[in-house]
Amino acid sequence: MCLWIEAEELNSANCKTRVQACTSIAKLRSPVNKDICNKLIHMMWNDWNCAVRHAAALALSELNEAREMHNKQYLHSAKLEEGPTAWRVEALILIGQLKIMTPKLLPTFLRCFNDDFVTVRKQACLTAASLMMKDQSILNQLINLMQNEPIWEVKVEAINALKKIGWMNTALRELLMWAVHHEEEPSVRIAACEALRTSDAKGPELQHFLQERYALEPNAEVQRHIKGLLKKHGYSLQADERKIHEIKLQVELLCTKHIITQKVLLIEEMGKQQQHKLLY
Incomplete structure (x- = not known):
């Protein structure tokens, strides 16, 4: 009744x-x-x-x-291929809530990671995180977005999805370390730090990397996350002071007006020489 x-x-x-x-x-x-x-x-x-x-x-x-x-x-x-963008986004949300992926749906779902619209790519990452599937084709799409996505918000969600899925190997760990070092957007560097927290890997290479990044990181919030990683692994916050000093001197030297002017003049001269070769 x-x-x-x-x-x-x-x-x-x-x-x-x-x-x-x-x-x-x-x-x-x-x-x-x-x-x-x-x-x-x-x-x-x-x-x-x-x-x-x-x-x-x-x-x-x-x-x-x-x-x-x-x-x-x-x-x-599932409306993932046709109709307005909003339909595809909501279809992805519903699939994430159902937590069901089938062989028929998987190819269409994978195409969403390369959709022309940012909202669809972002929601595809969120749905992947909800599904928590260690399917290699899904992991490959997330790694591709982590490396090549032009929109930082999507990069963050791709990294967060990889963290939530709980998949980690040496190659991914190196990509995350690269992101902590080179990504311009602080939010991406923070997401990479948080993903690295799920790794149990330890060793001198990771220790030296984290200590150097802690000393050189310009963003206070990112530095706080790096500090948390150092403490998690039981590493000292202090790196080789002599090495850090040498790195800082090199950075300062490369940024001086004199060096920049020299590089600009060199580029101009190389351009003139190339133009001369084309004319004669």
């Missing part, structure tokens, strides 16, 4: 009632029939109210029948 009442309320004109019905059905311990599953799936994709769509997705994620129904009938048409 209770299930029948909840099923009826899925058709209510009041969106709050529909949300409550989805929430209640998700908590029921009794089996849920195919008709209710179909209704929830239809609501997840088509209800006019965003809260209802998300509540239906969350309800489906709690039902044992959801994977089979979803795989057979709906996931292959």
